Amino acid sequence: xxxxxxxxxxxxxxxxxxxxxxxxxxxxxxxxxxxxxxxxxxxxxxxxxxxxxxxxxxxxxxxxxxxxxxxxxxxxxxxxxxxxxxxxxxxxxxxxxxxxxxxxxxxxxxxxxxxxxxxxxxxxxxxxxxxxxxxxxxxxxxxxxxxxxxxxxxxxxxxxxxxxxxxxxxxxxxxxxxxxxxxxxxxxxxxxxxxxxxxxxxxxxxxxxxxxxxxxxxxx
Amino acid sequence: xxxxxxxxxxxxxxxxxxxxxxxxxxxxxxxxxxxxxxxxxxxxxxxxxxxxxxxxxxxxxxxxxxxxxxxxxxxxxxxxxxxxxxxxxxxxxxxxxxxxxxxxxxxxxxxxxxxxxxxxxxxxxxxxxxxxxxxxxxxxxxxxxxxxxxxxxxxxxxxxxxxxxxxxxxxxxxxxxxxxxxxxxxxxxxxxxxxxxxxxxxxxxxxxxxxxxxxxxxxxxxxxxxxxxxxxxxxxxxxxxxxxxxxxxxx
Amino acid sequence: xxxxxxxxxxxxxxxxxxxxxxxxxxxxxxxxxxxxxxxxxxxxxxxxxxxxxxxxxxxxxxxxxxxxxxxxxxxxxxxxxxxxxxxxxxxxxxxxxxxxxxxxxxxxxxxxxxxxxxxxxxxxxxxxxxxxxxxxxxxxxxxxxxxxxxxxxxxxxxxxxxxxxxxxxxxxxxxxxxxxxxxxxxxxxxxxxxxxxxxxxxxxxxxxxxxxxxxxxxxxxxxxxxxx
Numbered sequence: 007x008x009x010x011x012x013x014x015x016x017x018x019x020x021x022x023x024x025x026x027x028x029x030x031x032x033x034x035x036x037x038x039x040x041x042x043x044x045x046x047x048x049x050x051x052x053x054x055x056x057x058x059x060x061x062x063x064x065x066x067x068x069x070x071x072x073x074x075x076x077x078x079x080x081x082x083x084x085x086x087x088x089x090x091x092x093x094x095x096x097x098x099x100x101x102x103x104x105x106x107x108x109x110x111x112x113x114x115x116x117x118x119x120x121x122x123x124x125x126x127x128x129x130x131x132x133x134x135x136x137x138x139x140x141x142x143x144x145x146x147x148x149x150x151x152x153x154x155x156x157x158x159x160x161x162x163x164x165x166x167x168x169x170x171x172x173x174x175x176x177x178x179x180x181x182x183x184x185x186x187x188x189x190x191x192x193x194x195x196x197x198x199x200x201x202x203x204x205x206x207x208x209x210x211x212x213x214x215x216x217x218x219x220x221x222x223x224x225x226x
Numbered sequence: 227x228x229x230x231x232x233x234x235x236x237x238x239x240x241x242x243x244x245x246x247x248x249x250x251x252x253x254x255x256x257x258x259x260x261x262x263x264x265x266x267x268x269x270x271x272x273x274x275x276x277x278x279x280x281x282x283x284x285x286x287x288x289x290x291x292x293x294x295x296x297x298x299x300x301x302x303x304x305x306x307x308x309x310x311x312x313x314x315x316x317x318x319x320x321x322x323x324x325x326x327x328x329x330x331x332x333x334x335x336x337x338x339x340x341x342x343x344x345x346x347x348x349x350x351x352x353x354x355x356x357x358x359x360x361x362x363x364x365x366x367x368x369x370x371x372x373x374x375x376x377x378x379x380x381x382x383x384x385x386x387x388x389x390x391x392x393x394x395x396x397x398x399x400x401x402x403x404x405x406x407x408x409x410x411x412x413x414x415x416x417x418x419x420x421x422x423x424x425x426x427x428x429x430x431x432x433x434x435x436x437x438x439x440x441x442x443x444x445x446x447x448x449x450x451x452x453x454x455x456x457x458x459x460x461x462x463x464x465x466x467x468x469x470x471x472x473x474x475x476x477x
Numbered sequence: 478x479x480x481x482x483x484x485x486x487x488x489x490x491x492x493x494x495x496x497x498x499x500x501x502x503x504x505x506x507x508x509x510x511x512x513x514x515x516x517x518x519x520x521x522x523x524x525x526x527x528x529x530x531x532x533x534x535x536x537x538x539x540x541x542x543x544x545x546x547x548x549x550x551x552x553x554x555x556x557x558x559x560x561x562x563x564x565x566x567x568x569x570x571x572x573x574x575x576x577x578x579x580x581x582x583x584x585x586x587x588x589x590x591x592x593x594x595x596x597x598x599x600x601x602x603x604x605x606x607x608x609x610x611x612x613x614x615x616x617x618x619x620x621x622x623x624x625x626x627x628x629x630x631x632x633x634x635x636x637x638x639x640x641x642x643x644x645x646x647x648x649x650x651x652x653x654x655x656x657x658x659x660x661x662x663x664x665x666x667x668x669x670x671x672x673x674x675x676x677x678x679x680x681x682x683x684x685x686x687x688x689x690x691x692x693x694x695x696x697x698x699x700x701x702x703x704x705x
Contacts, residue, residue, distance in 0.1 A: 068631060069674035071638030073649060074666060082662045163542035170544075170642065177545050190553040197541055197549060204540040282597060302605070309603035319598035322696055323617045333602035336612050367695020378598075385602060 007191040016183055016195060023179025024199060030093075030165045030175060034100035035158060041101060042108025042154075043147075047138060049109065050116045060109070067106035073167050075099045080171040096168035104161050111153030115146035148218050155211030159204055176200070233258045233420060234389055239278050239288035241271070248274045249285070250444040256389065256422065261415045263431040264424045265455075266441035267467065272424040273316075275441075276391045279422070280304075280311045292388065309337060312382030312390040316397050318374040320366040326377045327353060327362035330384045338385070352380040356410050372403030376410055383414075390414075392423040428471040432456055440464045484664050487655045491665075494651040495672060501568050501637040501647060502680075506629065508573025513580030514619075518610065520581065521588045531581065538578035543639045546571045551643045568640035568647075572633055580629060587622035588614060620691055627684040631677050638673070648672060 007016070048060040067075070080095040090098065119142050127137035147154075169178030180196040183189070234256040241249040248271040256262060264272045277283035279290050281297060281304050290297040297307045320329050330349035334340045340348065353359045356376040366374055375395055382390050392411065396404040408430050415421055415434045425431065431438050431452060438455040440448040440463075448455060448464050459465040516531050523531070538546070551567045591614060599609035638649040652669040656662055 066670075066674065069635070069677040070670045071635040071649065071673060073638045073641060074652070074670055074673065077653070078663070078666045078670070081656065082666045085662045163540075166542040166544040167639065177542060177548070181548060184548075184552060190556060193545060193549040193553045196545055200542060200545060201537070201540040205536075280601060282601060305603045305605050307603075308601055313598075313601040315594065315598065315601075317594055319592075319594035321595060321598070321613050321617075323613075323620060323693055332612060333599075333604060336608050337603045365694045365696065367693075381602070 007189055007195075011187070011189065012195075015187070016180075016189075016192060019179045019183050020176060020195065020199065023174060023176040026093075026168075026173065026175040026179075027162075027165050030096055030100065030168055030173075031161055033097045034104055034165075035161060037101045038104030038108055038157070038161065039154070041105035043112055043143070045105055045109035046112035046116060047143075049113050051134070051138060064106045064109055067102050072099060072103050072164055073170055075102065076167055076171045092168065092171050092173040095171055096165070096173050099167075100161060100165065103164070104157060107157045107160070108150075108154055111150040111157070112146060114153075115148075115150040116142060118149060119145045145220075148220065151211070151215045151218065155207070155215070158211070159207055162203055162207065163200065231257055233293055234279070235289075235291040235294075236275075236279060237289045237291075239275060239285045239290070241274055241278060241283065241285050248444055249278070251288070252441070252444070252446055253288075254439060254446065254449065256420060258388075258420055259418045260436045261421045261423065261434050262437045262439060263435040264422070264439050264441055265426070265428070265431060265467070266447075270441045271444045272441055273393050276313070276393050276422060276424055279391060280308050280313055282313075305337070309333075309385045310388045312385055312387035314375070314378050314382055314390060314392045314395050316394040318366070318371070318378045318398075320369075320374055320378055320381075322366050325363050325365055326358060326369065326380075329366070329377055330381045333381070334384055348384055349380070352384045353377070355383060356380045357406075370403060371399045372406045375399065375403075375407045379407075379410055379414075389420040389422065392421060392425070394424050394426075396425065396427060426471070428456070428468070440467065442467075480661055480664055483659055483661055484668060487659065487665070488668070491648065491651050491655060491668065491672070494646060494648040495676070497565065497645065497647040498634070498637055498676065500565070501572060501640060501645065502630070502633050504569035505572030505576045505633045505637070508569070509576025509580045509629065509633075510626075512574070512577035514584050514615070516577060516581035517584030517588055517618075518615075520585050522606075522610065535578045535581060538575045543571065543575065543636050544642055546575060547639065547643050564640070564643050564645045567643060568637070568645040572636060572640075575636075576629060576633055579632075580626065583622050583625040583629070584618060586625070587618040590621055591617050617696075620693065620696060623684075623688050623691070627681070627688065630680050630684060634673065634677055634680065 045060045045064060048056045049064075052060060076095060076099045079090060079099050080092060083090060083095075123141050123145065124137055127141040128134075132140065165175060166177035168175050169181065174182065176199060177196060180192045184192045232255040236255070237253050239249050239252045240247070252271070252275055254262070264275070266272060274283055278285040278288075279297070281290075285298065288298070292307055292310060295307075297304070297311075300307065320326075321332065324332060327346070327349045330352055331342075331345045334345040334348055335342065338345075350359060350362060353362055356379050358373060358376050358380060361369060361373060361377070366377075369377065379390075379395075395411070396407050399407060404427070408427060411421070411423070411430070412434050423430075423435075433452075435452050437449060438452055439446055440455060440459075442463060448460050450460075454460075455464065456468055459468055516534070519527050519531050541549070547567065550571050551564070555562055555567060595613055595617065596609055599613045600606070604612070637647060640647055641649040641653065644650060648669055652665055655665050659665070
């Protein structure tokens with residue numbers, strides 16, 4: 007791989023791809039967290055049907071390969087008249103996946119919050135929903151941070167699967183260059199970028215965890 | 227008296243952790259069949275001293291001899307010596323994944339290289355010695371503290387050691403369970419087992435010990451027969467320490 | 478011909494991919510465990526340089542997407558080594574080496590959770606460090622690791638579908654082949670999803686029974702992970 011190829015062809019292409027990857031992550035992660043929380047609350051506090059639906063959804067998403075889910079959203083849904091762009095299909099797929107896995111961590115964290123907290127909140131006249139929102143969740147979310155940041159890192163990595171439904175993100179951009187120039191070192195370059203992304207995120211997540219820790223309580 | 231009367235000799239053991247000097251030169255000798263009880267305030271290095279004898283803790287200075295062979299600085303021969311120097315811990319340290327009988331067997335199989343039949347027979351024999359044969363197939367989590375400690379004594383006995391080190395063997399136990407463990411230890415002492423015991427059980431010290439060693443601040447302050455130490459302590463420190471336990475003196 | 482009979486017609490072809498998928502998963506789990514356990518021991522008991530080498534390995538394989546690892550091994554590493562290996566082999570290697578990185582961390586946590594007293598007691602009986610690790614630490618660590626380890630199965634199962642990208646003839650590849658042949662999409666995708674979910678369920682049942690078989694009364698490693 008010579009410098010000319012690297013600077014004039016590969017890096018610009020990978021830069022474009024990286025922007026798409028970042029767009030995917032930025033569009034997916036907040037909704038993954040939001041729906042993950044809702045799923046978790048639904049599983050812990052929901053009635054029979056809400057609980058059943060949440061469990062079924064999480065079970066299906068965790069059991070179905072993400073790549074197959076993306077195929078269903080992009081190649082399958084048109085057969086029932088729903089046409090999604092590759093970007094939208096990817097984002098929906100990632101939100102489903104991310105929220106299902108997030109919900110497991112949040113659920114575990116909610117269950118680990120002591121029952122007395124809920125009782126004390128009720129004693130103060132809070133409604134159930136207020137108690138969940140203002141007392142249980144703030145404690146639970148902190149405990150869920152290690153798991154959630156793990157899932158965020160998975161999201162970075164699995165965003166590469168968008169390429170399988172024709173979206174040219176980082177991995178895809180590199181693969182196209184490879185197919186055109188047969189330069190196998192392309193994949194090493196992509197690897198370096200992912201490792202940098204993941205390492206920076208890990209450092210950031212650890213810092214966040216420290217910052218949000220409640221004094222006198224353990225991190226988890 | 228000739229040196230060869232002693233089966234264990236401990237010479238001038240020093241040990242420092244960070245800034246604190248835990249042992250400041252401890253020496254004593256042990257004859258076959260002796261039961262030496264170490265008493266003294268917590269944190270005066272008694273447990274560290276025991277661990278220095280079988281090199282679980284490596285002393286900074288000083289030597290240990292078993293049958294006139296040096297245990298300190300012996301390299302990998304330490305595994306040979308440790309078979310001859312049994313140890314019983316405050317928290318039992320039974321192997322949690324093994325039943326009582328397998329806890330006793332495992333070192334016979336892996337260290338002594340016994341056949342499975344031989345090891346089983348030996349293990350059951352030792353469990354019988356401590357009254358735990360009926361519990362042979364139970365896991366550590368299913369045993370009371372006293373039962374677990376008796377199994378761990380059987381585990382040490384099975385190696386046929388020349389001497390057994392007891393590191394506060396009853397400190398983690400309720401009074402009731404303490405008694406059943408002390409019974410076993412007393413029986414061993416009467417059968418002639420050589421034992422070094424760190425304990426706060428003054429009753430045991432008075433009735434079983436051949437020698438009591440009072441330690442404080444990493445040093446031996448006083449040593450002698452139970453009669454000497456408990457009835458006529460030489461120093462004020464010993465006297466006041468014994469005094470705290472006066473309620474405990476009954477057997 | 479209606480959709481159902483077409484799906485029924487192609488079902489045997491789809492199901493023959495099950496064996497390939499199971500093969501990938503089994504190979505990955507086995508490679509992962511065979512490498513992951515020694516790596517964990519190295520990280521806990523090894524020398525500094527060894528710990529660094531293993532740490533770098535783990536960082537590398539946990540930091541990269543499966544898809545990129547497949548491309549990297551298929552287009553870059555194996556050709557560089559002048560090895561012309563079947564796609565299945567590439568898929569199993571990538572999933573296995575990556576699995577080892579994850580499994581080593583599960584085993585490491587398990588080893589570190591075992592109290593120091595276990596090693597102390599073993600050494601006090603005259604066991605060498607190696608014997609103590611082999612007959613006291615590992616049997617306990619493996620049991621403690623089992624619940625975490627069993628989560629690796631569904632992960633590797635769903636990841637195995639990414640081997641589609643290099644054309645391993647597993648379930649996902651066959652699914653898209655059938656779609657290309659029949660122009661039927663949803664029913665075939667859903668059939669494929671169903672097969673994956675059944676495989677997941679069946680595997681977790683097997684693991685659940687395995688956990689029960691090696692469980693020890695009162696031992697901390699017993700907590701079974703929930704079955705779907």
